Amino acid sequence: MDPTVPSPARLYDYFLGGKNNYAADREAAEQMLSVFPEIRMWARANRAFMARAVETMCDRGVDQFLDIGAGLPAESPVHEVARRHRPGARVVYVDHDPMVRVHAEALLADRPAVTGVVQADMRDPEAVVGHPAVTERLDLSRPVGLLLVAMLHFLDDEQEPYALVGRYLERLPAGSYVAISHAEKDTHPERAEEIEKLYPSTGSSGRIRTRAEIRRFFDGLTLLEPGVVHLADWRPRSDEPHYEPEQVWAVCGVGRWDGAET
Numbered sequence: 001m002d003p004t005v006p007s008p009a010r011l012y013d014y015f016l017g018g019k020n021n022y023a024a025d026r027e028a029a030e031q032m033l034s035v036f037p038e039i040r041m042w043a044r045a046n047r048a049f050m051a052r053a054v055e056t057m058c059d060r061g062v063d064q065f066l067d068i069g070a071g072l073p074a075e076s077p078v079h080e081v082a083r084r085h086r087p088g089a090r091v092v093y094v095d096h097d098p099m100v101r102v103h104a105e106a107l108l109a110d111r112p113a114v115t116g117v118v119q120a121d122m123r124d125p126e127a128v129v130g131h132p133a134v135t136e137r138l139d140l141s142r143p144v145g146l147l148l149v150a151m152l153h154f155l156d157d158e159q160e161p162y163a164l165v166g167r168y169l170e171r172l173p174a175g176s177y178v179a180i181s182h183a184e185k186d187t188h189p190e191r192a193e194e195i196e197k198l199y200p201s202t203g204s205s206g207r208i209r210t211r212a213e214i215r216r217f218f219d220g221l222t223l224l225e226p227g228v229v230h231l232a233d234w235r236p237r238s239d240e241p242h243y244e245p246e247q248v249w250a251v252c253g254v255g256r257w258d259g260a261e262t
Contacts, residue, residue, distance in 0.1 A: 008154060009071040009097040015043035020072045020103060028198070035194040038247045045231040045241075045248045046181055050149045051081045052235050053179035053254050056224065057145040058085035062177060064138045065091045066129075068122045068168075069151035072100055078147065079108070079115050090137050092116040094128055122151060123159060125167040143175035150250075152217065153183045154199070154206040165217050174259030177224075180217050181231060181252035183208045187245050214251055221255025228253040 006028035010021040014029045017040075021029075032039055054065065063086040067078050070093035082089035093104050093116070101119040108115040116133035128134065138144060146168055155161040169178065185192035185208045192208040199206040215228050226234065231250050232243045 007097050007099070008069075009095055009100050012043060012150070013072040015040050016047065018072060020099065032195065032198055035198070036191055041241075041243050042183075042231075042248045042250055045243050046150050046250065046252075047076070048237075048240050049181055049231045049234055049252050050078070050147065050179065051076050052237065053147070053149075053252075054078055054081045054145065055085060056235065056254060057177045057179070058082055058089070060177070062086075062143050062145045063089045064142065065089065065145040065147060066134065066138065067091065067093045067147040067149075068128070069148070069154075070095045070100060070104070072097075072103055077107075088114070090114045092118060092134050092137055094118045094120055094122065096121050123155070123164060125164065125171060129168070129171040140171070141173055143177070144172050146172060146176060146178040148178060148180045149252075150181050150183075152180065153208055156205045156207045159205070162216055162219075166220070169220075169257045170260055172257060174257060176257045177254055178221065178257060179252070179254045180214075181250055182214045182217070183250045184211050184214060185209060185249075186211050187249035192249070211251055215253075218253055218255045221257055224254045224256065 003022040004024050006025045010025040011029050014021045014025055065078055065082055079089065079091040082091060095101065096119065098119060101117050104117040108117065114137060116137045118128060118131045118133045120128050120131060122128065148165065152161050155164065196206065196208055218228060228251050230245045231248050231252050234252050236242060
């Protein structure tokens with residue numbers, strides 16, 4: 001871990017008002033805020049979507065989750081949301097940042113049998129899904145809720161993000177679900193371009209995509225209603241703030257994986 005290089009996980013923590021970040025993270029975050037001042041709203045809306053997606057999957061019988069790019073522990077983490085609906089729910093968090101692993105392991109120390117942490121690169125689905133922390137906790141013969149929330153825009157096209165999603169799904173049983181959120185460039189193309197220029201300062205590449213490009217991530221999946229929509233419009237709740245697309249230019253969706261065609 002190099003505290004002089006900003007980390008996406010620690011940037012997200014800063015945007016959510018957390019304190020698990022370093023000076024380099026705060027400097028990079030303020031640069032982003034100067035271009036995209038509504039990013040704090042985006043972070044909150046994204047977090048709220050993830051909770052609603054997990055609740056929806058639980059309502060459909062899913063009781064085990066794989067959270068890719070989990071980030072640092074924040075309010076209403078996946079295991080707490082899931083266990084409100086499914087008390088025996090199992091969750092494995094995955095992130096490449098060692099700080100995430102240390103904090104998450106401390107937070108989850110009381111329930112190691114049902115909640116695990118993997119320090120791994122999301123670009124290697126085979127290593128992630130095959131990791132002992134995953135195979136010992138998740139029953140991969142039953143449906144899994146795969147969370148790729150605010151992660152795929154950290155991959156440029158050379159890293160083949162569409163194929164990456166497919167590689168994850170191929171290792172999960174039919175009946176699994178995947179939740180995806182992704183920044184979109186149609187609403188504010190100039191600001192999206194400026195954000196892309198800041199990606200290298202976080203030690204990550206990436207690309208902000210059009211809504212049509214983001215919909216491609218759901219090819220081969222059965223989309224749940226209301227489809228691929230802006231964050232605040234995916235099954236909104238009356239007790240949550242409502243953000244307009246001009247404020248939170250990111251879209252999301254949840255799809256069911258019915259298995260590879262034979």
